[in-house]
Amino acid sequence: MSKSKLRGIQLSFSNTQKLRLEKALEQLESISSKLNSNATVIVADTIPVDEDAALKGHGTLDMGRNVIATVCGVVERVNKLVYVRSLRARYKPEIGDxxxxxxxxxxxxxxxxxxxxxxxxxxxxxxxxxxxxxxxxxxxxxxxxxxxxxxxxxxxxxxxxxxxxxxxxxxxxxxxxxxxxxxxxxxxxxxxxxxxxxxxxxxxxxxxxxxxxxxxxxxxxxxxxxxxxxxxxxxxxxxxxxxxxxxxxxGSSEEPTSTSLEIRQYICRIANAITVFAALGFMVNLEAVTETVTLSLSLNLGVHEMLEAEFHVQVAEQEVERRSKSTRRK
Structure with missing residues (x-):
């Protein structure tokens, strides 16, 4: 058994589980690179810009005819605006958040x-x-x-x-x-x-x-x-x-109401699904959470079993399948 640390969570993986997880993460990286060719950049990379009138935003530097990335991240384009979205950045509040x-x-x-x-x-x-x-x-x-x-x-x-x-x-x-x-x-x-x-x-x-x-x-x-x-x-x-x-x-003081055991279990199950996704470094959204909860129920897993190594591997493999289907639809 080998131990791996996924974003603060210490898990014990067998050799087979570790290989499966590495394969799934490699497949996800491959799918991402196909969808976003030239999207991931590091400092000093040249960002391809088609239009001369393009607006250079955050994370970019105009060097003559070339646009250079000043941070590591993903190139985003909104109309004529080109900027680099930093990876693992701290929260930056925006009005309306x-x-x-x-x-x-x-x-x-x-x-x-x-x-x-x-x-x-x-x-x-x-x-x-x-x-x-x-x-x-x-x-x-x-x-x-x-x-x-x-x-x-x-x-x-x-x-x-x-x-x-x-x-x-x-x-x-x-x-x-x-x-x-x-x-x-x-x-x-x-x-x-x-x-x-x-x-x-x-x-x-x-x-x-x-x-x-x-x-x-x-x-x-x-x-x-x-x-x-x-x-x-x-x-x-x-x-x-x-x-x-x-x-x-x-004020707002009301009689406290007790939450049923079934709903409490669902709350913990959904929370564990989000924890697993965050540990794997995947974007958290409603579709991903509901599919992960459905997967745990279909496998008849207990709430605590969702935090074990095997379920992390299964979630990664499910995400590969989900993104592959999404790519084929496009």
Missing amino acids: IIVGRVIEVAPKRWRLEINFSQDAVLMLSSMNLPDGIQRRRTAIDELNMRTIFVENDVICAEVRGFQNDGSLHLQARSQKYGKLENGKLLKIPPYLVKRRKQHFHHLDQYGVDLIFGCNGFIWVGEHVDVKDATVEDQVNKSDPQNTDSAILQ
């Missing part, structure tokens, strides 16, 4: 969050929906009741609002889909394995689980929560002002 973070401090009129960035992010009291659901100015009572909304170690989903003059990163949570996340598990993977997409919120109906891919590499897997209609709540609160007052005083 969906992020998942953990509260580390409750300060006056703001919460400070850890978001896997070089500095902490700030969620202002004025930048989030209050429990009563009505858009209004924040009062001293709201500030006194901040701890009834979020406290230290709470996991929160929010959106990047922008950078302030002092360089701090500010968040906002003005939609019902944002806020506190409960009854689930927080995963931390390298942020470069999460691609920015139109949809980062997913409901896996067959498992009763919600899945949130944070652009910062924090992923939330938790029990499904129905998002309430804010418009209906506003109408109810306006018709009965007492509801508003009681909501302010009570």
Whole structure:
């Protein structure tokens, strides 16, 4: 038995498993190179540019008639813009990013969050929906009741609002889909394995689980929560002002509900699928996660068995088959 370390996970592979894994990774590299010929570059490589009017972006340097790469990564082209996307880069926030973070401090009129960035992010009291659901100015009572909304170690989903003059990163949570996340598990993977997409919120109906891919590499897997209609709540609160007052005083405190054993097992199974993908260095997306969970169920594996060496090899082999089919379709 030989031991290999895949992104922080120590696994014991047999010689056969090691050979199978190496073969699968070589096949994936071959498929990737065919799809993206001349896409992978290292420092000082020449990037082929067809048009004279091409715009040179991040990771490139104009050297006369040649465009030189200044970082290692993958060449990306958007219309006339040519840039190099760094591999294994740290998270770089962009306005509109969906992020998942953990509260580390409750300060006056703001919460400070850890978001896997070089500095902490700030969620202002004025930048989030209050429990009563009505858009209004924040009062001293709201500030006194901040701890009834979020406290230290709470996991929160929010959106990047922008950078302030002092360089701090500010968040906002003005939609019902944002806020506190409960009854689930927080995963931390390298942020470069999460691609920015139109949809980062997913409901896996067959498992009763919600899945949130944070652009910062924090992923939330938790029990499904129905998002309430804010418009209906506003109408109810306006018709009965007492509801508003009681909501302010009570915050978001509700009776804790227990998660069924079946859903907890699905949460752990999905979390393990993401852990395996991240360990292998594969991009994490909804299709890959669901196929990995389906594979574990078809093999009748226990949740803990998904983290063993054999399943890592099987996932790599499945990814080769999936990408091969995708290539043939194109």
